[in-house]
């Protein structure tokens with residue numbers, strides 16, 4: 001079903017074409033939700049640019065548009081505000097009609113896209129032998145939400161984990177382990193990830209201090225990359241080790257990913273160089289193969305190069321991304337590729353995209369987007385650390401969130417004198433704890449840094465996961481209290497909107513599709529969070545003002561239908577954020 005915005009847009013397009021003629025077919029009338037809700041629910045802004053183009057007075061143009069509109073079934077008579085905005089107020093009868101349709105629709109009125117295509121979301125992507133850090137956590141949570149949203153809309157999404165499983169660190173690590181712990185290179189399960197990370201740090205130290213070690217480590221990389229059996233096996237074991245640890249986090253977060261690490265593209269790296277050379281964009285600079293960039297200069301203002309092959313013949317992170325881009329377009333047939341990493345990599349992606357365009361690896365028909373995000377900080381505003389000053393392990397961070405949630409719950413149960421089973425407590429603590437971490441991340445504008453605070457993310461009031469989960473559980477408790485089965489309210493029951501808070505809620509329920517569309521277009525999950533938060537508030541206001549179970553039968557049914565529609569909307573919205581609901585909490 002079309003959203004309110006789409007329906008209004010169509011009506012405006014008809015009016016514009018009717019008056020101004022064929023040339024105006026498909027002009028965007030610029031319909032948005034109203035800036036100032038006192039004037040209406042929606043507004044159309046087309047009169048201003050149109051008047052400018054025609055050299056006319058915008059209010060006059062607005063008047064012409066209004067007289068050609070046939071909106072009687074949707075809005076009260078439009079008014080013209082300010083310099084020429086057309087203000088639209090939706091009729092309750094229209095809202096009722098739409099809601100009564102929505103309540104019987106499995107997908108809550110959100111159609112799948114008419115033309116699906118392959119979208120790749122490249123996210124999470126930690127590095128083997130290194131700890132998965134909070135930056136990777138953000139990437140995982142944001143990437144998963146984007147993937148879920150696009151999947152729901154019907155796109156063919158490939159979720160790729162571009163793990164750092166290739167490169168000099170392995171030469172270093174293998175050389176070092178051969179010395180201190182050779183069995184780790186031949187025996188599966190010989191290492192714990194913690195040890196692996198420690199060994200990695202020690203190996204790095206050796207590498208930085210000892211030139212002879214450096215030499216051997218470099219040889220080891222060459223051996224590995226040329227396919228030497230023994231090195232490959234050792235490398236495989238190290239990767240498996242890390243992979244198992246990463247998987248625990250993904251399981252706890254309920255995130256699915258297909259691993260396709262940097263090593264996968266190894267056979268395709270050389271062809272990138274050949275392709276760039278064929279296009280004539282390759283230049284040699286101090287022995288390295290480079291592509292010079294526009295808009296990136298060094299301190300003295302000279303253009304900066306992107307190195308794609310080092311002077312020793314080796315390839316780098318950028319080469320791998322170029323090979324990956326090529327593979328994803330040619331083999332995966334991707335039409336949109338989304339990269340979710342911290343904002344620190346913005347330049348890297350801008351450069352890779354530019355070089356790919358220059359080298360004709362990236363056609364105009366493919367959209368590539370870097371989705372950057374800010375840092376996670378502690379409550380002191382500094383880098384997130386443990387009390388003793390070490391970097392926080394993700395596993396610990398998630399456990400801590402669940403423990404906090406459990407304590408909150410136990411306190412609440414005690415003050416309410418409620419008795420619950422151990423399994424109930426376990427489940428609620430787990431869902432609330434993990435949801436709180438996810439929601440705290442997603443509800444921020446991802447570009448800003450965000451402060452990680454267990455207390456804030458677990459608060460029952462405010463824009464938090466518990467607040468949203470509570471609204472949902474509250475609606476379920478209404479049905480329990482009234483012995484109501486929401487699924488069988490009787491197909492004859494109709495939603496009727498009488499009270500203001502009821503109208504407000506009903507109107508807002510119809511705007512879910514617009515919120516989801518925004519996430520699709522802007523890749524900002526906080527737009528959906530804002531919507532769900534506002535929805536929960538509107539529901540609470542409705543519930544305070546409008547008796548449900550105590551009303552006479554037809555009103556009671558109508559309100560129960562509204563309650564259920566709200567619950568389903570919350571559940572769907574939260575599921576796109578990767579959050580599952582609780583029937584009781």
Ligand code: ARG
Pocket residue numbers: 122124125126127162163164321324339340341
């Ligand atoms: N492994 C990288 C890191 O930890 C992120 C990879 C992102 N994806 C990509 N195609 N470059 O920073």
